Amino acid sequence: MSSRSVAQRGRQTPRLEHVPKASSSAGDECIELAAAFGLHLDPWQQYVVRGALGERADGRWQAFEVGLIVPRQNGKGAIIEALELFWLFVCDEDRLILHSAHEFKTAREAFLRIRGLIEASAEYAPMVRQFYSSTGGECGIELHDGKRLRFVARSTGAGRGFSPDKLVLDEAYNLPDSAIDAQLPSVGARPNPQVWYTSSPGDWMLAPCDVLARVRRRGISGDDDTLAFFEWSVPYDDQGVIAGDPSDPKLWAIANPSLGIRKTLERIGNFFGSMSLAGFCREELGVGNWPVLVGGNTIFGEGVWPDRATDTEPGRSCAIGVAVSIDRLWTSIGDVSNMGTKPHLGAVVRGRGTDWVVAECKRIQDEHKIPVVVDGKGPAESLIEALRAADVDVTVSTTDDYLSACADLYDRVQADEVEHGNYDDLNEAVAVATWRTVGERRAWGRKGGDVSMLEAVTLALWGASQNADYDPLQSIF
Incomplete structure (x- = not known):
């Protein structure tokens, strides 16, 4: 820690950025209004505002979307406040500004901050017709000329029925696809819209951040000149491994632009001593745990899973696995069958909820005389008693069994010792799957979708290998 004195001021420009070329910028006007x-x-805040408010020759914003990712407590909220004041009091065409956050209390706090700024202004306070606030619905500001700034909590319905000219999606580390699907089309008919994604780094294991991850990927590629992107973070790879020592204040300065302004080395040092390493890297160094997006590499590596597909008809089914999604919206039944040379993974059925599962497992077992495998510590555990009550012979895996099963399937896929029939439900599960850590081992996790079919075939493969009575697979295990 002796090097702590070498870095006293945070870096004022982002490590990662894409600023599309523009004819001019309204940034200075926004900055001057905020000062008023x-x-x-x-x-650094001025840098973002100038870059994001670049204008085309026709006066429209160059950037339709703006992404800003910066560690907590650096002051991204002040950027939002400056923008909203500018849109509300200067931009005549902006009749409605919609500010959303993942929780209403966060949105309401933003409302209270900007209300305080306006009420303290002798020049602009008289332009306000009303401030309104509820305890759990929405808050807002309405001017005498009818312009409005609304603060809401995100939901699948938030934004529907409204046509905002500006849309601020704060705390975008928790922004599910359902919310963006509801809100983004709302700006489609506006003459000069702009959408902002502001956030600290995402972690798919803590909150759905696929939307922010897609914005980030586009920003890093630099191919989209309708997107402005700014990220303060230390250098790190796709696995979240940073290039350097996380205790080095030089790195702290790279990720925290307000270091020496409102954040201190001493306080960040306190955090380093008290937080988990992963938490410190995420919250103070800007290291995200981003999902592998659909269309990119899967957990098995680029091209590996498609290479294991076959169009050969599967043989006799030897075991089925039953898995329920963590949100209990879906249940999947997968099987493994004997092809004579390799186990064949199959997607039997995937359906809504769980009320149909017991009857279907009973039918399959009665017809094929094969084991029904359930993870005793997973979401499907609640079905075990009902399955047994229906005289279904259930094989229950322990946590250790399931972890071994995940490792076994991964190894078999890598070694080309398993195949699948290119089933949509199974392919989609693989596409949204990732690893989650369980102690010193790993199990399948999800990046925002349903991985239950992958879990089901994993259990089926393990179950078949554990049951010597079901001989068809014995020669290949």
Whole structure:
């Protein structure tokens, strides 16, 4: 820690950025207005505002979307406040500004901050017709000329029925696809819209961040000149491994632009000593745990899973696995059959809920005389008693069994010792799957979708290998 004195000021430009070329910028006008409200932006905040508010020759924003990722407590909220004041009091065409957050209390806190700025202004406060606030619905500001700034919590219905000119999606580390699907089309008919994604780094294991991950990927590629993107973070790879020592204040300065302004080395050092390493890297160094997006590499590596597909008809089914999604919206039944040379993974059926599962497992077992395998510590555990009550012979895996099963399937896929029939339900599960850590081992996790079919075939493969009575697979295990 002796090097702590070498870095006293945070880096004012982002490590990762894409700023599309523009004819001019309204950034200075926004910055000057904020100062008139007593909101003086730091150099890095001004940098973002100038880059994001670039204009085309026709006066429209160059960037339809803007992504800003920066560690917590650096001051991204001040950027949002400056923008919303600018849109509300200067941009005549902006009749409705919609600010959403993942929780209403977060949205309401943003409302209270900007309300305080306006109420303190003798020049602009008289332009407000009303401030309104509820305890759990929405807050807002309405001007005498009818312009509005609304603060809401995100939901699948938030934004429907409204046509905002500007859309702020704060705390976008928790922004599910359902919310963006509801809100983004709302700006489609506006003459000069802009959508902002502001956030600290995402972690798919803590909250759905696929939307932010897609914005980030586009920003890093630099191919989209309708997107402005800014990220303060230390260098790190796709596995979240940073290039350097996380205790080095030089790295702290790279990720925290407000270091020496409102954050101190001493306080960040306190955090380093008290937080978990993963938490510190995420919250203070900007290291995200991003999902592998559909269309990119899967957990098995680029091209590996498609290479294991076959169009040969499967043989006799030897075991079925039953898995329920973590949100209990889906249940999958997968099987493994004997092809004579390799186990063949199959997607038997995937359906909504769980009320149909016992009857279907009973039918399959009665017809094929094969084991029904359930993870005794997974979401399907609640079905075990009902299955047994229906005289279904259930093989229950322990946590250790399931972890071994995941490792076994992964190894077999890598070694080309298993095949699948290119089933949509199974392919989609593989596409959204990732690893989650269980102690010192790993199991399948999800990146925002349903991985129950992958879990089901994993259990089926393990179950077949455990049951000597079911001889068809014995020669290949």
